[in-house]
Amino acid sequence: MELQAVTGQLYIINGALQDPDSVPGLLAQSVPAKAARGRQQDFLFAHLTLSGQIDETTGLAKDLLDSVSNIFYQTPGSVTAALRKAIIETNKELLGHNLRGESKTYEGAITCAVLRGQELYMAQTGEALALIGHNFGIERLPASTPNRVTPMGRTAGLDIRYFHNWLQPGDILMLTDPRLGILTTDALRPALIDTDVTGSLEALTVAIGYSSGRVMVIEFTDEAPDYLPDVNRPAASAQTETRPLAPPISPPLREGTAQSTATPIYRSPVVAGVNVDVETAEITARKATSHAASGLSRITAWLARFLEKLKPPQPGANEHTGWALPAFLAIAIPILVAVIVTTVFLQRGRGMRFSEIKTEMNENMVQALAATDRESATEHYNQILILAAEANTLRPNDLEVARLRSEALTALDLLSGISRLSSRLLYPFSDETVLTSITLGDDLNGDIYLLDSANGIVYRQDTDDTFETFLSEEPQAILFNEQAIGSHVLGQVVDMMWRPRGQAASRDGLAVLDGRGALITFFPNFTDTRAIPLGLASEWIQPVQITSFNERLYVLDPGSENIWRYFPDGDTFTLNDDQQAVTFSEDADLDQVIDMAIYSEDGSIILLYQDGRIQRYANGRLLWDESEPLETGMETPFIAPSAVKVVGQGLNSSIYVADPGSGRIVWLSLGGTFLAQFKALDETGLELFSNASDFAILETPLRVFVAAGNKLYLATQE
Numbered sequence: 001m002e003l004q005a006v007t008g009q010l011y012i013i014n015g016a017l018q019d020p021d022s023v024p025g026l027l028a029q030s031v032p033a034k035a036a037r038g039r040q041q042d043f044l045f046a047h048l049t050l051s052g053q054i055d056e057t058t059g060l061a062k063d064l065l066d067s068v069s070n071i072f073y074q075t076p077g078s079v080t081a082a083l084r085k086a087i088i089e090t091n092k093e094l095l096g097h098n099l100r101g102e103s104k105t106y107e108g109a110i111t112c113a114v115l116r117g118q119e120l121y122m123a124q125t126g127e128a129l130a131l132i133g134h135n136f137g138i139e140r141l142p143a144s145t146p147n148r149v150t151p152m153g154r155t156a157g158l159d160i161r162y163f164h165n166w167l168q169p170g171d172i173l174m175l176t177d178p179r180l181g182i183l184t185t186d187a188l189r190p191a192l193i194d195t196d197v198t199g200s201l202e203a204l205t206v207a208i209g210y211s212s213g214r215v216m217v218i219e220f221t222d223e224a225p226d227y228l229p230d231v232n233r234p235a236a237s238a239q240t241e242t243r244p245l246a247p248p249i250s251p252p253l254r255e256g257t258a259q260s261t262a263t264p265i266y267r268s269p270v271v272a273g274v275n276v277d278v279e280t281a282e283i284t285a286r287k288a289t290s291h292a293a294s295g296l297s298r299i300t301a302w303l304a305r306f307l308e309k310l311k312p313p314q315p316g317a318n319e320h321t322g323w324a325l326p327a328f329l330a331i332a333i334p335i336l337v338a339v340i341v342t343t344v345f346l347q348r349g350r351g352m353r354f355s356e357i358k359t360e361m362n363e364n365m366v367q368a369l370a371a372t373d374r375e376s377a378t379e380h381y382n383q384i385l386i387l388a389a390e391a392n393t394l395r396p397n398d399l400e401v402a403r404l405r406s407e408a409l410t411a412l413d414l415l416s417g418i419s420r421l422s423s424r425l426l427y428p429f430s431d432e433t434v435l436t437s438i439t440l441g442d443d444l445n446g447d448i449y450l451l452d453s454a455n456g457i458v459y460r461q462d463t464d465d466t467f468e469t470f471l472s473e474e475p476q477a478i479l480f481n482e483q484a485i486g487s488h489v490l491g492q493v494v495d496m497m498w499r500p501r502g503q504a505a506s507r508d509g510l511a512v513l514d515g516r517g518a519l520i521t522f523f524p525n526f527t528d529t530r531a532i533p534l535g536l537a538s539e540w541i542q543p544v545q546i547t548s549f550n551e552r553l554y555v556l557d558p559g560s561e562n563i564w565r566y567f568p569d570g571d572t573f574t575l576n577d578d579q580q581a582v583t584f585s586e587d588a589d590l591d592q593v594i595d596m597a598i599y600s601e602d603g604s605i606i607l608l609y610q611d612g613r614i615q616r617y618a619n620g621r622l623l624w625d626e627s628e629p630l631e632t633g634m635e636t637p638f639i640a641p642s643a644v645k646v647v648g649q650g651l652n653s654s655i656y657v658a659d660p661g662s663g664r665i666v667w668l669s670l671g672g673t674f675l676a677q678f679k680a681l682d683e684t685g686l687e688l689f690s691n692a693s694d695f696a697i698l699e700t701p702l703r704v705f706v707a708a709g710n711k712l713y714l715a716t717q718e
Helices: 054-074 079-100 178-182 185-192 197-208 278-308 324-370 374-394 399-416 627-631
Strands: 004-013 026-029 043-050 108-116 119-125 129-134 137-141 161-166 172-176 213-221 242-244 418-428 435-440 448-452 457-461 476-480 493-499 509-514 518-523 528-533 545-549 552-557 562-569 572-574 593-598 605-609 614-618 621-624 643-647 654-659 664-669 674-680 692-698 703-708 711-716
Touching: 004 026, 004 043, 004 197, 026 054, 026 213, 043 054, 043 172, 043 213, 054 079, 054 108, 079 108, 079 119, 079 674, 108 129, 108 172, 108 213, 119 129, 129 178, 129 185, 137 161, 137 185, 161 664, 161 674, 172 178, 172 185, 172 197, 178 213, 185 197, 197 213, 324 374, 324 399, 374 399, 399 418, 418 703, 435 493, 435 703, 435 711, 448 493, 457 509, 476 518, 493 545, 509 545, 528 572, 545 593, 552 593, 605 643, 643 692, 654 692, 674 711
Parallel strands: 418 674, 435 692, 593 643
Antiparallel strands: 004 213, 004 242, 026 043, 043 108, 108 119, 119 161, 129 137, 129 172, 172 213, 418 711, 435 448, 448 457, 457 476, 493 509, 509 518, 518 528, 545 552, 552 562, 562 572, 593 605, 605 614, 614 621, 643 654, 654 664, 664 674, 692 703, 703 711
């Protein structure tokens, strides 16, 4: 379905409506005549907020919005990649303006939204706010205030938040400055639900009252109206205009300027300036030498005291002395002197090498910043990381080395379109533990469930409904190998999932697949456990995973090249003779599949392969494969993926893939379009997702629970 956008603008200062044609910081841009590959279907909207007085920042806001539009429509690839580049490059312009000191310094926040067909892609940075009115309610983006908000114009490193929605006719998007975030959902309901642009602007005028605000309202419709009447407002000095997007035009230009057609050259990300401090390097070397010399002086003093005790005896004393002690001293003293001298030179050599490494890191940073092509900049940043690893072995926890390493990582993230998450260790298990599966309980009660496949134990960690606050100090073992459950004895636990109540299941519970051919269900409300045998389990060869759709149970068995399908029958499951397994119109290479997920709306299956392939099937027919994300902006293919999840409800669902081979988690739309990719560092400074065996995701805000080795982590957007 192709949706159209009808926009309206509202500009109020202390309750007085302003001229809608002069609203600063708003952009509604249709596709220009010359757009890069992949941009021909994209309609861009932007809301930019700058600190300072409006009359001071109007010209700067126009410049920045011109930059956003031009860069976005000149950048090929995925929508999110183009939005990311537009925001980052525009931030560089604002940062450069502030660093030049030609006028006041300004900070900003921006929300960019792109309509493509029925999909809405959004990117935010700074204290930005957007709201979407659906027929079922209002969605705030972000849902809550982020832990850290970095405004535009302050630093080269930004915290960009991404959102993806499937739209329905009648949905309304509101882009606004953050001061209107105080308006409650009830106050905004008349402006965003069951209304049109005209009604929305009227309701917003009432809701804003005598306050101030700049708002863009976008109504999404499958049939644009022939005309839109003007909206009369009793307190207005000018009427607010509503209009559909114009036909394709050139990028927005200010009066008196000509459109530039030159292709911008690549500039590597701006990182804080670096100076090579030779004096510091020399002082470091001197300190190393002085410490060694001090040690030498102490040992020499000890030798002097020792020799003093060995002075020749006084006359009349026993003149007989043994030869052993002088011989020992004749041998030991040269050895001690050699050891001391060697230590001095080794210490001096380590100090000199450490200083050389810091100098090389600074030189590579300067060369990376001056690079005019991406490959060269990437090479220098990678060299900084290699040198930082060597420096850490010589002198751990050096602040300057850590700073340079952090700046190099940030720059590499910007070059490759990586969004960096912050992580924290939630719980470390014993060294013998190997966590291979993680499942979250329901939203009302919380709880995290973890499978230790090495010891055959399923743990339950009590949490509140946020899943972040633990209610018990240690996880509790709820299932274990050879446990007697009624007449069934638990074998090797294969996988687990959360099974909500439904027509067949009367209670919520954790469903666990037993390799001996049974489904074990743990019910947390009464902490009881039941075992249900599954038919044809004798034909299983290598079951690795379970999932569900429409209360049916699916067992992935690469060994037999089948996805077994079980239908609910009261408290048990049955097999249909003609639907025992999922069928495909062509060979799906099920023997190579390591994980799968099922979309709850249509039962389509996403298969993840150990060689990096990913495919989505509907009714046994292939819808798309791994080429789709590569053609829509994902530069690096999956190398060694481990898990795939479908997250979200209805049309707003999307796909997440953990790829330890590249140390990232990739976010895709249901259609296979590449949206974003995430990385995080663990407490030792290594890539967290490189060791991820399984993960679970909560959205708005994004929270990634990761099972890695013997540890449970939480990664979040800052």
